[in-house]
Amino acid sequence: MVTEATLPGPMGSPNPHADDLRLAQAAATRDAAAARELLGRVLDRVRATIRYVSGDDRDQDDMVQLALVEILRSAGAYKGIGALSAWVDRIAVRTALKQLARRRRRERVVALEDGTDAPPPESWAADEEHARLAMRRRLAHHLGALTAERRAVVTLRMVHGYGIDDIAEMTGAPRNTVRDRLAHGRRELERRLTRDPVFRHWVESGRR
Amino acid sequence: MSDSKNEDGKVTGEALAHAAETLLRYEDGRPHLEPLDDLARRRLLDGVLARAASATSGGAEDRRRARIRGAGLAVALAASLAAIVATAIVTGRTPPSPPTSPPKAALASRAVAVKAPSARVLLSSGSPTREGAPLSLGDRLAAGDTLTAADGRLALGIDPGICLLAEPGSRLRLGRLDTGAVEVLLEDGEVLASVDPGRRGPRFSVATPAGRVTVRGTVFAVSRDASGDRVEVFRGEVAVDDGAGEARAVGERSAAVLGRPGTSPVLAERARGALDLALALDILFSGGEATIPVASIPHMRLTPEAPAAGVAAAGPSRPAAVREAHVPDAASLLQAAQSRRAAQDWKGTAEAYETLIATHGASPEARVALVSLGSVLLEHLQRPQSALDRFGQYLAGSPRGSLAPEAAWGSARALARLGRSVDEERMLHRILTDYPDSLQAEKARARLEAMSVN
Numbered sequence: 001m002v003t004e005a006t007l008p009g010p011m012g013s014p015n016p017h018a019d020d021l022r023l024a025q026a027a028a029t030r031d032a033a034a035a036r037e038l039l040g041r042v043l044d045r046v047r048a049t050i051r052y053v054s055g056d057d058r059d060q061d062d063m064v065q066l067a068l069v070e071i072l073r074s075a076g077a078y079k080g081i082g083a084l085s086a087w088v089d090r091i092a093v094r095t096a097l098k099q100l101a102r103r104r105r106r107e108r109v110v111a112l113e114d115g116t117d118a119p120p121p122e123s124w125a126a127d128e129e130h131a132r133l134a135m136r137r138r139l140a141h142h143l144g145a146l147t148a149e150r151r152a153v154v155t156l157r158m159v160h161g162y163g164i165d166d167i168a169e170m171t172g173a174p175r176n177t178v179r180d181r182l183a184h185g186r187r188e189l190e191r192r193l194t195r196d197p198v199f200r201h202w203v204e205s206g207r208r
Numbered sequence: 209m210s211d212s213k214n215e216d217g218k219v220t221g222e223a224l225a226h227a228a229e230t231l232l233r234y235e236d237g238r239p240h241l242e243p244l245d246d247l248a249r250r251r252l253l254d255g256v257l258a259r260a261a262s263a264t265s266g267g268a269e270d271r272r273r274a275r276i277r278g279a280g281l282a283v284a285l286a287a288s289l290a291a292i293v294a295t296a297i298v299t300g301r302t303p304p305s306p307p308t309s310p311p312k313a314a315l316a317s318r319a320v321a322v323k324a325p326s327a328r329v330l331l332s333s334g335s336p337t338r339e340g341a342p343l344s345l346g347d348r349l350a351a352g353d354t355l356t357a358a359d360g361r362l363a364l365g366i367d368p369g370i371c372l373l374a375e376p377g378s379r380l381r382l383g384r385l386d387t388g389a390v391e392v393l394l395e396d397g398e399v400l401a402s403v404d405p406g407r408r409g410p411r412f413s414v415a416t417p418a419g420r421v422t423v424r425g426t427v428f429a430v431s432r433d434a435s436g437d438r439v440e441v442f443r444g445e446v447a448v449d450d451g452a453g454e455a456r457a458v459g460e461r462s463a464a465v466l467g468r469p470g471t472s473p474v475l476a477e478r479a480r481g482a483l484d485l486a487l488a489l490d491i492l493f494s495g496g497e498a499t500i501p502v503a504s505i506p507h508m509r510l511t512p513e514a515p516a517a518g519v520a521a522a523g524p525s526r527p528a529a530v531r532e533a534h535v536p537d538a539a540s541l542l543q544a545a546q547s548r549r550a551a552q553d554w555k556g557t558a559e560a561y562e563t564l565i566a567t568h569g570a571s572p573e574a575r576v577a578l579v580s581l582g583s584v585l586l587e588h589l590q591r592p593q594s595a596l597d598r599f600g601q602y603l604a605g606s607p608r609g610s611l612a613p614e615a616a617w618g619s620a621r622a623l624a625r626l627g628r629s630v631d632e633e634r635m636l637h638r639i640l641t642d643y644p645d646s647l648q649a650e651k652a653r654a655r656l657e658a659m660s661v662n
Contacts, residue, residue: 019583021647022614026576029610032257033572036539037580039253040546048240052232068256080647085236132231133242139228158232186225193224203219203227 021080028076038075039068042088046071049092052155054100055144056137067095089160090170093152097171100148135202142192150185153178237550245480246543247427247443247487254494255406324387325409327366330492334360334376351385357397363489366390369407371489373400375431383415391415398431402486405444418466419450427486437466440474442482491537538568542577549580554588578602579611582618592625613639613646620652633659 015021023041026034046067054060070091078087143151152171156162164182168175193199219227234240244252327349329336335358336343343355343362355362357374364372370390374380378397384390390412392399401414403426413422414430418437421430426444430437439448440463449455450466458464461479462471545560561581565574578598586595599619606612616639623632639652 015651018614019580019587022579022583022611025614025647026610031572031576031610033542033576034610035257035260036253036573037542037546037576039256040249040543041550043244043249043252044240044550045234045236047244048234051241065252065256065259068253069260072256072260129239135231136241139232158229159234161233189228190221190225193228194221199228200219200224203224 015080017080017083020084021078024075024078024080024084027072035072035075039072042071042084043068045085045088046092048159049089049155050096051136051140052143052159053093053096053148053152055146055148055151056140057100057144059099059103060096063096063099066099067092070095085160086162086166086170089156089162093156093170097148097152104148131202135199138196138199139189142189142196145192146185146188149173150181150188153181154185154189157182237552245483246540247483247490249543250487250490250539251405258406325366325368325385325390327364327382327385330363330365330371330489332357332360332362334358336360336362349382349385351382354379354381354395363492365493366412368409369404370409370412371402371486371493373402373485373489375399386410389413394430394432394437396432398429400427400429400482400485402427402489403444404490416466419448422447422449422455427482429482436468439464439466440478440482442474442479443486491539538564538571538573541568542573545577545580549584554584558584558589575602575606575609576611578605579615579618582615582622586618586622586625592622596622596626607642613643613648616643617648617651620655629659 023034023038027038043064047064050060050063050067054063057063071088074091078084143154146154149171153167153173156167156170162170164175164178167173167182168178171178173181329343329345329347329349331345332343337356337358338347338349338353349355349364355364355374357376357378359376361376362374362378364374366372366385372392375398378399379395380397380399381393381395382391383393387410389410392401392414394414394416399414401412401423403412403423405426411422413420415421416430416432416437421428421439423444423446426446427442428444428446429440429442431440432438439446439458441458441460443460445457445459447455448458448464448466456464458471461474463474464471541560541564545557545564548556548560558581561577561584564571564577565581568574579602582595582598582602585591585598596619599615599622602609602615603612603619609615616635620632620635620639623629623635633656636652636656639646639648640656643649
């Protein structure tokens with residue numbers, strides 16, 4: 001798809017993704033310094049995406065590595081048509097889903113039941129930023145109770161703010177399926193949050 | 209009653225979901241998850257780059273195998289025999305070399321798997337000794353050696369993947385250094401150990417008369433003084449066997465006294481200092497430059513120099529010289545620039561790139577930084593003349609570099625901002641001539657057309 005971003009604009013309005021494109025191209029030529037810079041730029045975003053899509057899974061660090069390797073391997077395929085962040089998110093989500101599916105095939109997954117998998121008790125962090133970090137980890141744990149596909153859709157929507165069409169394109173699922181997964185996923189998350197006294201208290205105390 | 213509360217005065221599910229959405233929303237450059245410290249970040253990126261390189265060489269190997277399969281069994285057997293012979297030669301005669309090409313890297317890693325560990329002096333300050341005789345940078349060490357850090361610090365590199373830093377006054381002995389185990393006996397003082405989590409090699413332990421600390425993939429310190437023998441864990445976990453029954457685990461940010469039950473937390477400031485030291489050792493071990501704080505000298509700059517006699521010249525085996533200075537290495541400066549860039553601190557980004565270029569002008573990081581800096585100066589700081597200078601510097605040094613088309617396009621844009629249309633047009637023609645297949649050539653063509661219309 002050709003968008004305005006791909007077209008050479010007037011000198012005053014350059015392609016907004018030119019800088020990212022340049023870096024990705026350099027990384028694709030095995031320029032080690034460029035590769036390191038590219039990875040450094042996207043690392044935090046990939047970590048966040050995979051934390052939620054994996055539901056704070058025990059193998060998330062490995063998934064982050066695999067996603068970064070894939071980003072490096074595919075850097076030459078980034079054409080600067082859309083934002084680098086969206087391209088990175090797509091790879092991160094797909095990598096996580098692929099790894100989760102691969103593991104599902106290897107081992108029997110015991111479904112999580114309400115009430116039996118309550119997140120660990122939180123001690124209130126003295127500092128607000130630490131409290132927010134703790135609550136995000138708690139939310140990742142709640143997301144872990146959703147199916148991987150619903151989790152991916154909810155993450156792309158709630159964490160990165162993508163619309164239905166974008167999510168459908170990124171996950172390769174039909175729009176109606178995405179809509180359905182998002183509705184069910186949100187409902188499930190909402191249900192779990194109402195039963196989490198720690199999160200409720202945090203919201204009610206207005207500390208957010 | 210507000211919309212966000214129900215009849216019981218409790219927050220509704222919808223309000224909770226809304227709070228969750230606000231909390232989850234990610235923004236580039238703003239803290240979201242637990243931050244990675246510099247050591248963790250470096251090790252993670254090193255791991256990814258190594259994994260990507262090995263995936264590439266693996267792909268080449270797969271293609272080679274596919275070709276062999278296609279050529280028939282007899283050819284395959286011959287090729288396998290040749291590979292075995294080649295491996296034997298590398299294992300027996302050639303010292304480990306840096307992974308300059310995929311086949312060599314693959315062979316070198318096989319060689320490492322069967323090779324006995326080796327130890328050498330990475331750096332020293334003061335007057336360290338071995339059995340009373342002076343120690344020099346790059347000196348090879350052997351099992352049974354007793355080393356004294358004396359009035360300075362002594363850093364050792366043990367292949368594969370272990371760095372040790374002995375504090376002033378420490379005395380230690382290399383108990384074992386073979387394919388079965390690497391064992392350091394601490395007789396007095398304190399050693400900081402940094403162990404690569406991905407290392408493949410013999411079991412590593414630090415022992416004192418009171419017990420043994422065994423580890424795989426961590427950063428920890430063992431110390432001995434009149435008050436007892438103590439272990440502090442800064443990253444990962446260790447197993448402590450101090451004769452009190454089964455070995456016990458001591459986890460991250462915990463300290464334990466050998467021979468006594470229980471643990472206590474490690475001071476945050478001390479942990480930060482230890483991880484900074486471990487990062488510097490990692491950089492030094494990989495042949496880079498690092499800054500290490502030393503009690504008697506505020507900072508030492510560690511620079512790899514020409515190898516000493518008998519020391520392999522390549523990669524991690526290079527020894528280092530010690531100079532007094534405070535200059536972070538190129539990768540650290542690039543990382544600092546990236547952090548500032550992510551926070552959209554454009555002035556800070558430019559300063560960090562400038563420092564990198566000024567202090568490590570010949571490094572690949574500095575070459576990349578020239579173009580990145582040019583873009584920041586042009587797009588965010590409205591300094592077209594400075595941007596033009598930086599793009600020009602890159603083009604002068606690397607006219608065929610991977611970023612040359614972008615540097616040329618940046619120059620054209622800077623010239624346009626400066627109102628130098630004749631020079632701009634010349635630069636656009638140069639892009640068409642020198643980089644005709646680049647993305648920038650299309651842009652240059654479009655710009656020239658627009659200029660001709662106007």
